[in-house]
Amino acid sequence: MKLSRASNYALHAVVYLSTCKNDSLVGSQDMARLLGITENRLVRVLKSLVAARLLWSLRGPGGGYRLARPASRVSVLDVIEAVDGPVRGTVPSLGQPGREEVEHRLEIICQQVAEWTRNLLGRIYLSDLLEARAAGLQASLLFQRPGDEKQALPPELAEGLEQIRRLMAARDRRTEESG
Numbered sequence: 481m482k483l484s485r486a487s488n489y490a491l492h493a494v495v496y497l498s499t500c501k502n503d504s505l506v507g508s509q510d511m512a513r514l515l516g517i518t519e520n521r522l523v524r525v526l527k528s529l530v531a532a533r534l535l536w537s538l539r540g541p542g543g544g545y546r547l548a549r550p551a552s553r554v555s556v557l558d559v560i561e562a563v564d565g566p567v568r569g570t571v572p573s574l575g576q577p578g579r580e581e582v583e584h585r586l587e588i589i590c591q592q593v594a595e596w597t598r599n600l601l602g603r604i605y606l607s608d609l610l611e612a613r614a615a616g617l618q619a620s621l622l623f624q625r626p627g628d629e630k631q632a633l634p635p636e637l638a639e640g641l642e643q644i645r646r647l648m649a650a651r652d653r654r655t656e657e658s659g
Contacts, residue, residue: 481597483560484563484564486524486525486563486564487559487560487563487564489517489521489522489525490525490526490528490529490559490560490562490563491556491559491560491609492515493511493515493522493525493526493529493545494529494534494535494547494551494554494559494606495551495606495609495610496511496514497511497535497545497547498547498551498554498606498607498610500546503546503547504544504546505538505542505543505544505546506544506545506546507544507545508522508523508526508545510544511526511545525563526545528562528563529545529559529562529563530545531562532558532561532562533548534548534554534558534559534562535547535548547606550607551605551606551607551610552605552607553605554605554606555601555603555604555605555606556601556602556604556606557598557601557604558602559606560601567598567601568591568594569587569589569590569591569592569593569594569595570587570590570591571583571586571587571590
């Protein structure tokens with residue numbers, strides 16, 4: 481998975497806002513300086529977060545931004561989808577006859593991966609990011625709960641990948657037989 485720059489800026493901004501005490505308002509200029517980007521670029525990102533009701537804003541002198549709800553109730557998925565739209569799994573069509581079956585299977589796999597990703601990102605909250613940063617934990621530990629084994633692929637995804645593997649093996653056999 482690759483985060484867009486906008487989502488990355490948004491996540492850093494909301495994590496920073498979640499560290500501010502007493503629901504104090506923070507100006508976009510201050511956050512932009514901390515992130516090393518222009519204020520205009522950051523404001524475009526922050527507007528998406530306000531529209532999604534993840535941030536509250538006040539214009540004018542003494543204005544700024546703050547979280548609209550506690551960090552323990554704002555998921556990484558909330559932030560990403562507010563900025564970039566829904567996490568989806570899509571496959572561009574080649575538009576060639578005879579490729580529809582493979583494209584359909586790839587589409588199913590990508591949709592399953594997207595749903596799995598959405599579920600995972602929906603379970604990670606800003607408060608988790610703060611705790612992981614404070615404890616110096618590796619990112620991979622963030623996704624595991626105490627006592628859980630390392631997460632395996634969901635059965636549907638594993639099955640879809642196995643179907644693709646079988647299709648490729650059958651193709652290779654046909655190529656060997658005809659060559």
